[in-house]
Amino acid sequence: MPVRGLWIFSHRPGECGTVKFSRRYPTVEKRAKGFNKSSYTPIPENEDLVNVLLRELGLTDDNKHFVDYRDNCSRITKTNVYSLTFPDGKLWPILAIPDGDFIYVCLPLVEQILTPTPPLISINSISEAFALLYGMKQFVDFRHSTVADISLRLAQLPLLVTQVCPLGTPVDTNLTAPPEILSSISTHLAYKTPAWRTSKQKGKAQIEVFITEKVNSTQYDKGDDSDTWQVYGTISCKCNLETINQNVIVGLNLPANGSPLQDILVHPCVTSIDSSMLISSSVAATDDSAFNGPYKFPFIPPFDLFQLCYYTSQVPVPPILGFYQMTDEGHQAQISVKLKLHESIKNGFDYCEAQIPFFNKGQMKHFEYKASHGQLEMSREKSRLLWVIGQKFPKSLEITLTGTVTFSSEKHPKDPVDPVCSGNTAYVKLFFRIPDYSLTGCYTDQHSIQVFSSAKPKIIASRELISSQYYIWNSKAPAPVLCRSFFD
Numbered sequence: 001m002p003v004r005g006l007w008i009f010s011h012r013p014g015e016c017g018t019v020k021f022s023r024r025y026p027t028v029e030k031r032a033k034g035f036n037k038s039s040y041t042p043i044p045e046n047e048d049l050v051n052v053l054l055r056e057l058g059l060t061d062d063n064k065h066f067v068d069y070r071d072n073c074s075r076i077t078k079t080n081v082y083s084l085t086f087p088d089g090k091l092w093p094i095l096a097i098p099d100g101d102f103i104y105v106c107l108p109l110v111e112q113i114l115t116p117t118p119p120l121i122s123i124n125s126i127s128e129a130f131a132l133l134y135g136m137k138q139f140v141d142f143r144h145s146t147v148a149d150i151s152l153r154l155a156q157l158p159l160l161v162t163q164v165c166p167l168g169t170p171v172d173t174n175l176t177a178p179p180e181i182l183s184s185i186s187t188h189l190a191y192k193t194p195a196w197r198t199s200k201q202k203g204k205a206q207i208e209v210f211i212t213e214k215v216n217s218t219q220y221d222k223g224d225d226s227d228t229w230q231v232y233g234t235i236s237c238k239c240n241l242e243t244i245n246q247n248v249i250v251g252l253n254l255p256a257n258g259s260p261l262q263d264i265l266v267h268p269c270v271t272s273i274d275s276s277m278l279i280s281s282s283v284a285a286t287d288d289s290a291f292n293g294p295y296k297f298p299f300i301p302p303f304d305l306f307q308l309c310y311y312t313s314q315v316p317v318p319p320i321l322g323f324y325q326m327t328d329e330g331h332q333a334q335i336s337v338k339l340k341l342h343e344s345i346k347n348g349f350d351y352c353e354a355q356i357p358f359f360n361k362g363q364m365k366h367f368e369y370k371a372s373h374g375q376l377e378m379s380r381e382k383s384r385l386l387w388v389i390g391q392k393f394p395k396s397l398e399i400t401l402t403g404t405v406t407f408s409s410e411k412h413p414k415d416p417v418d419p420v421c422s423g424n425t426a427y428v429k430l431f432f433r434i435p436d437y438s439l440t441g442c443y444t445d446q447h448s449i450q451v452f453s454s455a456k457p458k459i460i461a462s463r464e465l466i467s468s469q470y471y472i473w474n475s476k477a478p479a480p481v482l483c484r485s486f487f488d
Contacts, residue, residue, distance in 0.1 A: 001108065001109060001111075001124050001125030001128050001129075001169070002031070002108075002167075003025065003028065003107060003108045003165070003169075003170070004025060004029055004032055004109055005022070005023065005025065005107045006021070006022070006106050006136070006161065006165070007019065007021060007022050007046065007106075008020040008021035008102055008103070008104055008136065009050045009053070009054075009102065009103040009105060010102055010103075011054060011059055011101065017103075018050075019047075019050060020154055021154060021157055021158070023158070024043065025168030027167060027168065028109055028167075028168035029042075031111075032110075036112075036113060036114050037113055040089075041086065041088050041089035041090060044086050049084070052084045056082050057082075057096065057103075079120065080095055081095055081126070082094045082096055090114075091107065093107075093108065093120070094107055095108065095133060097133050097134070102137075102141075104136055104137050105133075106129045106132060108123070108126060108128070124278070127265065129170075131170075131173040132165065135172075135173040135175040136157070139157065139175035140153050140157065157175075160175050161175075170268035171269045171300060171302070172267075172268060172269055172302040172306065173267075173268055174302060205240060205241050205456070206238075206240045206459075206460065207237070207238070207239050207248065208238040208239075208461075208462075209235065209236070209250055209461045209462075210235070210236040210237075210464075211234075211235055211442060211443065211461075211462070211463035211464070212236065213233045213234075213440065213464070213465050213466070214232045214233075214465075214466050215231050215315075215319060215466075215468060215470065216228075216229060216470065217229035217320075217467075217469075217470045219318070219321070219471070219472045220473050220475060220479060220481075221472075222475055225479070225481050230282075230312060230314060231259070231313040231314075232310070232468070233311045233312070233438070233440065233442065234309075234310055235250070235297075235309045235311075236308065237250065237305070237306060237307075237308045238305045239457075241301070241451070241453070246301065246451065246453060247298065247299075247300060247451075248298070248299055248449070248452075249297065249299075249449065249451075250297045250299070250449050251294060251444060251448030252295035252296075252442055252443070252444055252448070253443055253448055254292065254440065254441055254442055255441040258440055258441030258442065259313045259316070259439075259440045260291055260293075260313065261277075261295065261312075262280045262282040262311060263280075263281060263282050263311060264277050264280065264309055264310070264311045266278075266308065266309045267299065267306055267307060267308050267309065269299040269300055269301060269306070270299045271298050272298055273296075274291075277291050279291075282312050282313075297309060315439050318342070319341065319342055319345045319432075319434075319439060319465070320340065320341055320430060321342065322337070322338070322340075322428060322430070322472030323336075323337070323338040323339075323472070323475070324336070324337050324473065324474050325476050326424055326426050326476060327424060328361075331407045331408075331409055332406050332407070333404070334404055335385075335402065335404075336401070337354065337356070337387070337400065337401040337402075337428055337472075338398070339398070339399050339430075340397055340398045345434070345439075346436075347392055348434065348435070348437075349432050349434055350433040351391070351433055352391070352430075352432040353387060353389055353430075353431050354389065354401075354428050354429070354430050354431075355384055355428070355429045355430075356384060356428050357416070357421075357426070357427075357429070358385075358405065359422070359426070360418065360421065360422055361407045361415075362410065362411060362412070362415050363408050364378060364382045364383065364385075364405055364408075365407055365408040367385065367404065368403055369402065371387065371399070371400070372399050372400045372401070373389065373390075373393070373399040374388050374399065375387075375388045376388075376401070376403070383415070383416040385403075387401055389432075424477035425473075425479055427471045427474065427479070428471070428472040429470060431470070432466070433465070433466050434465040435462075435464050436462065437463065437464065438465055439465050443461070446459040446461070
């Protein structure tokens with residue numbers, strides 16, 4: 001989605017704001033007039049814009065006292081989106097991110113009338129504008145650069161913005177370009193290549209697509225506390241194509257029983273997309289918003305590895321069901337753990353282990369155990385047990401661990417403590433990775449990737465499932481609850 005303008009303002013206490021970078025897009029401004037109609041407000045001069053913005057942020061010396069419309073309790077600012085008032089009307093939505101001496105500002109295009117003010121969630125360009133501002137911020141203040149480095153980067157920024165945001169439409173939000181690209185911009189522009197494609201790729205044509213799904217789960221093994229789990233997916237791409245301005249379409253497939261993708265957020269380089277994909281939400285009151293495909297993403301690829309899209313999904317079951325019980329008996333703790341791999345999950349891991357931490361109990365002195373599978377180890381700090389399960393579950397898909405842990409009566413200043421895990425409140429945390437597998441069933445193959453060129457690039461597709469925040473709480477004690485049923 002396009003933006004109407006980009007700015008970087010500099011401000012220091014006791015000084016007036018100055019303009020370090022400014023870029024306006026007249027073609028987008030014409031579109032704003034057509035969409036906003038009577039609610040349209042033109043962009044003022046840079047000096048007027050920075051003065052009003054500083055006053056809105058409360059950064060001017062003559063405006064540090066209480067201002068009713070800005071400082072009263074009824075106004076709660078939850079985002080970095082502001083409305084600025086000028087003689088010609090109100091300019092909204094102004095995105096402003098203060099960072100040190102700089103303020104990064106963007107005005108995205110809103111393709112509707114602005115009165116009444118539409119909800120931010122309905123404006124598609126908001127997320128892309130924030131991503132673009134963050135990319136500018138990362139480039140200007142890369143790794144805490146010196147004043148000289150920042151001045152050099154501000155001088156290079158106009159060329160990079162021309163590359164990543166041609167004609168006001170972001171095609172990439174990664175501005176951390178390598179020095180060779182910066183030095184070659186003027187050379188390649190002589191060949192009339194598109195402004196946002198500054199150099200050709202080298203080597204054999206190749207497209208890589210990586211599907212990474214991370215699963216979160218919180219399990220209690222209690223009737224009144226509901227177990228929760230959810231999948232968060234990322235589609236990453238790396239396109240090495242010899243032709244400049246290459247159009248690519250990546251398609252995602254789901255099996256017949258696959259879980260629909262929801263909350264889809266795409267990279268700015270995506271040129272078009274089915275609107276039904278974007279409105280499929282995990283917070284919908286009903287399942288009417290479910291979109292089962294096909295998932296197609298046409299785009300003009302950036303040079304480096306980039307995230308084509310993000311998504312979530314509500315899968316029917318977690319990959320590993322867990323049961324944990326621990327009882328504290330003075331300087332001893334009795335533990336019992338049972339893990340079961342669901343029969344629908346691929347039984348092949350890169351790694352799989354369960355960590356059993358003990359807080360507020362001192363260091364472990366001795367432990368005795370019986371495990372039906374895998375090996376048990378003590379961590380170096382003597383505060384955790386590491387159950388190394390290995391690369392496969394047994395044929396029964398179920399494993400158990402029981403044991404007794406004895407703790408030292410001596411106290412050490414480095415003993416692990418936790419305000420939540422007191423008494424018998426404790427958990428087991430799982431860490432695993434399953435290669436060539438996704439919990440939603442989502443996959444891509446050579447036939448679902450199209451390149452509009454005579455060259456036939458090599459297609460490399462991979463996927464993986466990784467545990468993220470995977471907790472199994474002690475069912476013998478209270479635990480932090482994410483979801484509790486109202487019916488017993």
